[in-house]
Amino acid sequence: MENILLIFVCMLLGFLLKRNKDFPVLSYKTLNQFVIYISLPAIALYYIPKLEISSKLLFPLGIAWLGFALSYVFFTAFGKLFGWSKKLTGCLIITAGLGNTSFVGFPIIEAVYGKQGLETAVIVDQPGSFVVVSTLAILVATMFSRGSANSNEILKKVLFFPPFIAFSISCLLNFMDADFPMVLQSVFQKLGTTVTPIALVSVGMQLEFDSKSKHWKFLGLGLLFKLLITPLFFYLLYVVLLKGKGLEVQVSVLESAMAPMITGTIVASNYGLKPKLSSMMIGFGIPISFITLIFWYYILQHI
Numbered sequence: 674m675e676n677i678l679l680i681f682v683c684m685l686l687g688f689l690l691k692r693n694k695d696f697p698v699l700s701y702k703t704l705n706q707f708v709i710y711i712s713l714p715a716i717a718l719y720y721i722p723k724l725e726i727s728s729k730l731l732f733p734l735g736i737a738w739l740g741f742a743l744s745y746v747f748f749t750a751f752g753k754l755f756g757w758s759k760k761l762t763g764c765l766i767i768t769a770g771l772g773n774t775s776f777v778g779f780p781i782i783e784a785v786y787g788k789q790g791l792e793t794a795v796i797v798d799q800p801g802s803f804v805v806v807s808t809l810a811i812l813v814a815t816m817f818s819r820g821s822a823n824s825n826e827i828l829k830k831v832l833f834f835p836p837f838i839a840f841s842i843s844c845l846l847n848f849m850d851a852d853f854p855m856v857l858q859s860v861f862q863k864l865g866t867t868v869t870p871i872a873l874v875s876v877g878m879q880l881e882f883d884s885k886s887k888h889w890k891f892l893g894l895g896l897l898f899k900l901l902i903t904p905l906f907f908y909l910l911y912v913v914l915l916k917g918k919g920l921e922v923q924v925s926v927l928e929s930a931m932a933p934m935i936t937g938t939i940v941a942s943n944y945g946l947k948p949k950l951s952s953m954m955i956g957f958g959i960p961i962s963f964i965t966l967i968f969w970y971y972i973l974q975h976i
Contacts, residue, residue, distance in 0.1 A: 677780070680959055683870050687877020696878075704875040705943045708868055713807070713936065714839035715864035720799050721843030722852040730800065732911060733793050733925045737771070737801030739910075740903050740929055741809055744770025747898060761891065763817025764947040767810050768954040769895040771934035772903075774798040776869045777959060778931045782924055785970060793924040806936050807836040814944040872935045879942060879952035888950040895933075895950075896958050900965040904930035908969075912976050923973045930969045932962035 690696050744766050752762035772778065775798045782794040808831060815830045831837055846852060853861070907929045911917040933954045942948040
């Protein structure tokens, strides 16, 4: 429960701090940079070297990668059909294509499926969601943040993205069956815990409740895709088509139904991809997801 409470407390703090004249108007950009340059690399350096590579990765690993690909196809098609701007399309691809598989996902999965379920959830998150946001999300953000971008510029953005550098180092350590000294591991773990409160305060600073906002219909479509269409896709693929059963399939599908990813929102905002809409995806997506998750949990009990 404390994780859920922390979400709303941090967003409320950000919302209130925005109205404090002692805080610069663009304070949230500094917070975003801290998350990208410090918090996310620390998470990679702590967790990735410890992952065990096995066939058990397949079902949970597909959640983030296939989910993001589905989001790309879905919103690119809609963008071309209705003449959306590149920034709007890119925002929805990233925020609706990535799930909050750790901070919201972990406590929910542990509460429902116990420690064994949490082991599968970690696979969904670390080699899945975290790697996708460090690579594909940056690729999309670079492509859609401006009218055009050459391949060298895109490649440079990805390769020099701090979490990707940390991920590459961590993968090398994993391959060598090595890890950092315990002192450094402890430092990375503590720095990694800053990602959620800082990111949520940033989201709160960008959150606005404007009844006349032009973003409401796009928010509705984005959340419809993330909370209902994406888990339906994985239910049909994993359960109906591939005849998957058991704890790993249930956890994987339930993780696909989680609210939009906080870090994905930070990436979209940092690249100027409709910051207000991306914040709304978190601000409204998380509380609404608690209702839709009950529905999907009930469905998954029958497989």
